[in-house]
Amino acid sequence: DQQVKQNSPSLSVQEGRISILNCDYTNSMFDYFLWYKKYPAEGPTFLISISSIKDKNEDGRFTVFLNKSAKHLSLHIVPSQPGDSAVYFCAVIAGGTSYGKLTFGQGTILTVHP
Amino acid sequence: DTGVSQDPRHKITKRGQNVTFRCDPISEHNRLYWYRQTLGQGPEFLTYFQNEAQLEKSRLLSDRFSAERPKGSFSTLEIQRTEQGDSAMYLCASSGSRVQPQHFGDGTRLSIL
Numbered sequence: 001d002q003q004v005k006q007n008s009p010s011l012s013v014q015e016g017r018i019s020i021l022n023c024d025y026t027n028s029m030f031d032y033f034l035w036y037k038k039y040p041a042e043g044p045t046f047l048i049s050i051s052s053i054k055d056k057n058e059d060g061r062f063t064v065f066l067n068k069s070a071k072h073l074s075l076h077i078v079p080s081q082p083g084d085s086a087v088y089f090c091a092v093i094a095g096g097t098s099y100g101k102l103t104f105g106q107g108t109i110l111t112v113h114p
Numbered sequence: 115d116t117g118v119s120q121d122p123r124h125k126i127t128k129r130g131q132n133v134t135f136r137c138d139p140i141s142e143h144n145r146l147y148w149y150r151q152t153l154g155q156g157p158e159f160l161t162y163f164q165n166e167a168q169l170e171k172s173r174l175l176s177d178r179f180s181a182e183r184p185k186g187s188f189s190t191l192e193i194q195r196t197e198q199g200d201s202a203m204y205l206c207a208s209s210g211s212r213v214q215p216q217h218f219g220d221g222t223r224l225s226i227l
Contacts, residue, residue, distance in 0.1 A: 044218045099164070
């Protein structure tokens with residue numbers, strides 16, 4: 001039972017253009033949402049997060065959007081750079097008595113071409 | 115470097131052997147998590163420590179797996195009688211609160227021959 005889904009295994013974008021990565025979730029109890037980036041042979045690196053009380057959060061070139069009614073999360077990267085090429089994971093935290101464990105999607109491989 | 119440190123980076127062993135991995139979290143973080151990642155999947159939660167107390171374990175953590183965090187500092191994850199299906203990347207993460215982003219180590223890649 002996949003509670004968090006990233007339906008696009010890969011995305012290819014030209015340098016300077018926008019990259020949009022998408023994530024869908026099923027459980028309305030999730031109250032905190034994060035994006036991580038992962039390079040080969042390294043652990044995931046935190047990028048940006050958003051709580052369920054907001055619908056948008058920006059940090060430099062990265063913006064995360066949350067649509068609670070659609071249970072949909074997206075990450076926008078503008079402008080995209082070749083160094084952004086990596087695997088991107090969305091992750092969620094359940095509210096209530098959760099100890100903060102992360103539930104991850106399967107990941108999307110982003111390739112930014114010069 | 116004050117990030118999360120994991121040792122070893124790569125472990126190759128024969129089926130049936132026992133292995134132990136170590137994680138040193140960021141020193142001021144009281145929360146420590148173990149995850150497992152297989153090819154083409156996102157990391158999956160294994161277990162959680164708050165200080166020295168193990169407060170949550172996934173059903174993925176069979177009886178062959180045990181984790182400890184003595185004195186609330188470093189943590190160890192032991193797998194007994196390894197099986198082919200245990201081959202994966204084992205990741206450790208730490209944080210200071212439930213919604214503070216978790217910082218990950220670079221993982222230990224386990225290969226079972």
